[in-house]
Amino acid sequence: MKRLLLIAVLFIGGLIAPKAAEAQIQVRVNIGVQPIWGPVGFEYVEYYYIPEIDVYYHVPSGEFIYYKNGRWINRRYLPAKYRNFDFFRTRVVVINERRPFLRHYEIKRRYANYRDYRPYITIRDVRDPRYFINRYHPQHKNWLKEQKRQKKYYYSDRDRDRDRRERDRIDRSRRDNDRREKDRVAKSRRDNDRREKDRVAKSRRDNDRRESDRRGNNSVYRR
Secondary structure (H helix, E strand, C coil): CCHHHHHHHHHHHHHHHHHHHHHHCCCCCCCCHCCCCECCCCCCEEEEEECCCCCCEEECCCCCEEEEECCEEEEEECCCCCCCCCCCCCCCCEEECCHHHCCCHHHHHHHCCCCCCCCEEEEEHHCHHHHHHHHCCCCCHHHHHHHHHHHHHHHHHHHHHHHHHHHHHHHHHHHHHHHHHHHHHHHHHHHHHHHHHHHHHHHHHHHHHHHHHHHHHHHHHHC
């Protein structure tokens, strides 16, 4: 019984382990939807926290989350009082966790006097081609043109390769047909030569036999 239980545990572990390993190696990337006022250097961002105005920004949905009338609400745009707020001059905190605003008091206390003195480059100002995929980046249109050009060359190269393979196939087929025809002609010639040799040899043997019979008959008559 213990042996059966051990086998069952090992079997179930073997089924679960690959899935767990696969989950660990999955890498999430959302550079293309990060706002261009966000800081560079993050392949994936779940939330930004903006201490200056005490607001969260959910990157995947593109919505701001702020506290109003006793509850947290999410909106595509901030209230009118933040209309002139400059996101490119503020400092934001990247928080990759689920619903961080539920522990807002802890986060607010931690970043109440937040100052980040490291070089701060926004996605708008970076020249790293990885960020050109972001549709709001100034280089996005040029990036799209380059992608189309590469795609065009890719399909052009693919078509050329396909045409070359087709030509090679036709050439191989033609060479094979020529070789088969040459082999057929050579075989036919050898067969004809062999039949002709057999006919000549048979005719010679027949003549020799008739000549031998004729001489034998003449010898009998003389006696």
